[in-house]
Amino acid sequence: MLQAPVRFELIKRCSQTEARRGRLFTPHGVIETPVFMPVGTQATVKTMAPWELEELGAGIILSNTYHLHLRPGEDVVARAGGLHGFMQWKGAVLTDSGGFQVFSLASLRKITDEGVRFRSHIDGSPRFFSPETVMAIENALGADIIMQLDECPPYGATRSYLETSLQRTLAWAKRCKAAHARPEDQALFGIVQGGEHLDLRRRAVEELAELDLPGYAIGGLSVGEPKPLMYEILGHVAPLMPRDKPRYLMGVGSPDDLLEGVERGVDMFDCVLPTRIARNGTVFTSAGKVVMKHAKYREDFGPIDPACSCRVCRTFSRAYIRHLLKADEILGVRLTTYHNVHFLLNLMREIRKSIEEDRFLAFKREFYDRYGYTSE
Ligand SMILES: CNc1nc2cc3c(=O)[nH]c(N)nc3c(CCN)c2[nH]1
Ligand SMILES: [Zn+2]
Numbered sequence: 001m002l003q004a005p006v007r008f009e010l011i012k013r014c015s016q017t018e019a020r021r022g023r024l025f026t027p028h029g030v031i032e033t034p035v036f037m038p039v040g041t042q043a044t045v046k047t048m049a050p051w052e053l054e055e056l057g058a059g060i061i062l063s064n065t066y067h068l069h070l071r072p073g074e075d076v077v078a079r080a081g082g083l084h085g086f087m088q089w090k091g092a093v094l095t096d097s098g099g100f101q102v103f104s105l106a107s108l109r110k111i112t113d114e115g116v117r118f119r120s121h122i123d124g125s126p127r128f129f130s131p132e133t134v135m136a137i138e139n140a141l142g143a144d145i146i147m148q149l150d151e152c153p154p155y156g157a158t159r160s161y162l163e164t165s166l167q168r169t170l171a172w173a174k175r176c177k178a179a180h181a182r183p184e185d186q187a188l189f190g191i192v193q194g195g196e197h198l199d200l201r202r203r204a205v206e207e208l209a210e211l212d213l214p215g216y217a218i219g220g221l222s223v224g225e226p227k228p229l230m231y232e233i234l235g236h237v238a239p240l241m242p243r244d245k246p247r248y249l250m251g252v253g254s255p256d257d258l259l260e261g262v263e264r265g266v267d268m269f270d271c272v273l274p275t276r277i278a279r280n281g282t283v284f285t286s287a288g289k290v291v292m293k294h295a296k297y298r299e300d301f302g303p304i305d306p307a308c309s310c311r312v313c314r315t316f317s318r319a320y321i322r323h324l325l326k327a328d329e330i331l332g333v334r335l336t337t338y339h340n341v342h343f344l345l346n347l348m349r350e351i352r353k354s355i356e357e358d359r360f361l362a363f364k365r366e367f368y369d370r371y372g373y374t375s376e
Contacts (some may be wrong), residue, residue: 005026005027005053005183005185005187005249006024006025006187006214006215007214008022008244008267009023009024010021010243011356012337012353012356014018014358014360014361015022015358016360016361017264017361018238019034019262019263019355019360020033020265020355021352021355022325024060024246024268026145026187027092027144027185028060028093029090029091030059031059031092032059033267033349033352034266034268034269034352034355035132036269037058037060037062037268037269037270037276038058038062038064038270038275038344039060039061039062039270040063040070041063041272041308043077043083043086043087045275046279046337047275047278047279047330047337048275048334050090050209050368051096052338053154054090055311056310056341057207057349058091058345059091060092060145061091061092061093061272062093062096062200063083063087063093063096063143064095064096064098064101065095065097065101065134065137065138066106066129066209067101068141069123069127070121072101074137074141076306078140078142081142082141083141083142090254092144092145093143093145094144094146094270095147096250097129097147097148097150097176098137098149100250100251101300102116102129103147103151103152105121106120106121107119107124109305114130114210115129115133126376129149130149131148131149131175131179132173132175132179135181136179136181139181139182142247143149143186144185144186145186145189145215146180146186146188147217148176148177148188148190148191148344149217150169150172150193151168152219153195153220154223154224154359155223159195159197162195162199164202166200166203166204169193170207171206173190173207174211176188177211177235187213188211188214189213189217189272189307190208190211190216191219191250192216192217192218192237192241193219194234194237195220196225196229198236201233201236201237205237205240209241212246215246215268216246216247216248217249217359218249219250221250221251221252223234223251227257231264234249234260234264235264239264241265247265248267248270249261249266249269250270251271252266252270252271253271254271254369255284255371256373257271258344259351259364259367259368262355262360273334274337274341274343274344275341277289277340278336278337278339279336279337281332281333282344284305285307285308285343286308286343286367286370287305287370287372288306288371288372290318292304292318292321292336297322299319300317300319300322301317301319302318303316303317303318304318304339308339308343310338310342310343311338312336312338312339312342316335321335344373347367350363350367356362357373
């Protein structure tokens with residue numbers, strides 16, 4: 001059996017919840033879990049240089065197969081030394097497989113058991129993703145963790161649609177495993193689908209577990225469903241997943257989602273939220289979100305967050321950052337992004353520490369009291 005490229009080690013379990021503290025050994029470093037993964041869709045976490053991500057302690061970032069296949073093309077990235085060489089990023093990388101992006105970005109999509117036909121959102125050129133073509137792209141991009149091609153059904157899909165879609169995604173998982181050319185240095189993760197039907201989710205977990213993959217994701221969530229429903233599904237599905245393998249909740253999330261996900265046994269998260277809201281001037285703070293362009297910060301010479309230790313909060317005032325944002329100065333969104341990424345990475349550090357000291361629930365309550373439990 002090939003030495004798995006990614007190995008997961010459970011360090012400590014919370015005595016009151018499903019929360020767990022782990023360690024993910026990858027070819028590009030050890031990732032402490034639970035972990036938040038900043039999203040770098042087009043081989044860059046928008047506005048941030050790799051050394052800034054490094055100084056913030058980011059261990060792993062995401063990139064997207066769909067986008068990089070369309071531009072610049074996986075052949076260019078491969079010749080640059082894969083994503084790590086192209087981006088000059090020393091940490092780990094995870095690539096999503098493109099299924100989700102095809103449905104959120106491409107046009108004229110047609111999905112069959114064979115794969116999904118679509119037209120590029122950039123130039124309208126006809127494209128085709130199948131488990132085999134996606135594995136070839138992800139093998140060329142060279143990420144440490146690669147996702148199977150899956151279908152993320154829309155929220156509210158009928159049960160019969162969900163059943164058909166799940167069968168397809170499970171068949172695609174097997175085809176991805178068979179087509180994966182670099183299992184010795186790229187870990188293929190399966191994706192659990194099934195909507196809000198726990199019997200379908202259970203079937204997905206059982207069939208994927210038989211493939212003995214190095215890790216598993218929970219897909220099909222954070223697609224518009226009410227948060228309580230997401231949390232309920234999570235509460236049932238995460239504990240069903242192999243205990244000794246990492247559990248990755250795709251596309252999540254805001255501070256409260258991270259806490260609720262950790263409580264239910266999730267180890268890995270990714271979300272565009274911190275970088276996306278930063279670009280329109282909204283920042284996370286320990287007392288809740290702050291809209292920096294608001295007039296009330298015009299002469300506020302304090303930091304974004306007095307409780308934040310990041311370099312932005314130690315250097316600049318809200319008044320200055322508000323001015324930059326109002327004046328459309330690029331430094332403005334760089335500073336809000338830097339702070340927001342620090343905020344989530346720091347939250348995960350505090351969560352990991354609270355699990356180590358077996359006081360996760362107390363930490364969560366303290367965080368909500370200051371943050372004000374609000375939906376994101
Ligand atoms: C923002 N909400 C969200 N839900 C997702 C579900 C899937 C999902 O079910 N499958 C895949 N492959 N990706 C997903 C993503 C993209 C994660 N970067 C999701 N994002
Ligand atoms: Zn800060």
